[in-house]
Amino acid sequence: MKNTKSLKNIGNNIQIARLKKGLTQEALSEKCNVSTKYISAIERGISSGSISLIIDICNALDVTPNYVFNTTINNSNDTVDVFSVETSSIYLKLKSDNKKFVENTIKHLYSMQTQR
Numbered sequence: 001m002k003n004t005k006s007l008k009n010i011g012n013n014i015q016i017a018r019l020k021k022g023l024t025q026e027a028l029s030e031k032c033n034v035s036t037k038y039i040s041a042i043e044r045g046i047s048s049g050s051i052s053l054i055i056d057i058c059n060a061l062d063v064t065p066n067y068v069f070n071t072t073i074n075n076s077n078d079t080v081d082v083f084s085v086e087t088s089s090i091y092l093k094l095k096s097d098n099k100k101f102v103e104n105t106i107k108h109l110y111s112m113q114t115q116r
Contacts, residue, residue, distance in 0.1 A: 008045030013068050015043040017061040031060040 018028050025043070029036045032053060041047035042057075049057070058065050091102065 003048075004045065007048055009070075010048075010068055011043040011045040013070055014057055014061070017063045017067065018043075021061050023061070028057065028060055032056040 018025070023031075025039045026036045029039045032039070033056075034053065038047065038049075042049045042053075054065060054068060058068060091099065094102070
């Protein structure tokens with residue numbers, strides 16, 4: 001599919017918003033009246049979902065469609081804070097090489113966690 005990267009970005013944005021909201025895929029699927037497998041496929045970028053489903057997902061997660069499409073549409077400013085405001089503020093003040101170090105550290109910690 002031509003928009004594979006876009007679908008993965010959209011799915012990732014949905015997953016981050018869902019995790020920030022503290023919902024499981026099952027809880028989100030119940031709110032949107034779809035299967036857990038369908039939510040999983042959307043989050044993995046395998047399925048796009050309909051426009052009405054994306055709106056339902058946005059409403060369930062209290063985010064705008066701009067947030068969901070953030071990395072696929074230019075000039076979007078919507079964000080969902082993954083860290084506390086204090087931590088986000090400090091992160092934004094870091095130099096780019098230090099930001100990259102933080103990102104790589106998080107990726108490394110996550111990979112170690114998934115290997116357990």
